[in-house]
Amino acid sequence: MGEEVAVRRRRQLEPTGQPRRIPQQKRGRERFEKILSVALELIEKNGSDALKMSEIVEKAELSFGALYQYFPDKSSIIRTLAERFNEQGRACVKAELATVTDAATLRQALCNIADQYYDFFRQEPVMRDIWVATQADRLLQEIDAEDMEFHAQALFSVLAKLEPERGKGELLAIARLTMQLLAAAVRYAISLDDVDGRAAIALYQRMLPTAIARLS
Structure with a gap:
């Protein structure tokens, strides 16, 4: 001691x-x-x-x-674990967005990302716990913010190719909000039992607009 x-x-x-x-x-x-x-x-x-x-x-x-x-300290351990799990999530997002060629495939890619993130957190209770911990700890919130910005920038790059005539600031705002809403949907879904959680993800997917890049 x-x-x-x-x-x-x-x-x-x-x-x-x-x-x-x-x-x-x-x-x-x-x-x-x-x-x-x-x-x-x-x-x-x-x-x-x-x-x-x-x-x-x-x-x-x-x-x-x-x-x-x-x-x-304890936060440094949780941060390291969270960053490792985030690497897996980033690989998923990069792989799905790499398949996008138009509005329809973009919508499908986002649906796939939501499904994969939901399954990942269901199968990894430790990661689910750590994800909740990053929301409650001010230092660990930086990890979540950095990860969300990575996803937003990845989506922004796709939107910029689909809608080159649109302003970059507008597309970046759409990308950031889209990824925030996706994360919020998954976070809500994993707080439910599996049946209701999957129903929540399915509802979120039906609510996704066909042409996301056309949002203003």
Whole structure:
């Protein structure tokens, strides 16, 4: 306990919310991954709110100094996990938007993205918990904002090709709102049981306009 207090006092002066460093050597990398693996297990069992650094130390069989060498606080662990899950989501969005050639295929791509995100969060309860955590933590909200902007910019690039005569500012506004609404629909759907959740996603898809780029 004394070691934990001493290390905690030292890191109070340091920025939080991000890993201190990502190790390059094999041994450090293995320890880094072990910490994340243990954190995933604990979050799956008890939720991210109940995650404690002391439990990670005990289960990973590390000292507090070793843990804080990589992660200064709980938020930095959750942030790292969230960023990894976001990489999977970005790959999905990029792949779907790459198939767009016109308004009809754009609408279908957005429907597919909604389906895939819903299935992903249903199958990954840990990610669902972490996604909720990013909404409640001010530092972690940055992750969500960065991820949403990535998706908005990806959609904007598609809209700009479909409607080259439209103003870029207008298309970017449409792209940002479209992706925000998609995320909100998924977030609402996963708060329901699976039957009602899938019905909510289907309703959202029916509400999507045929020509999204024509919105003003």
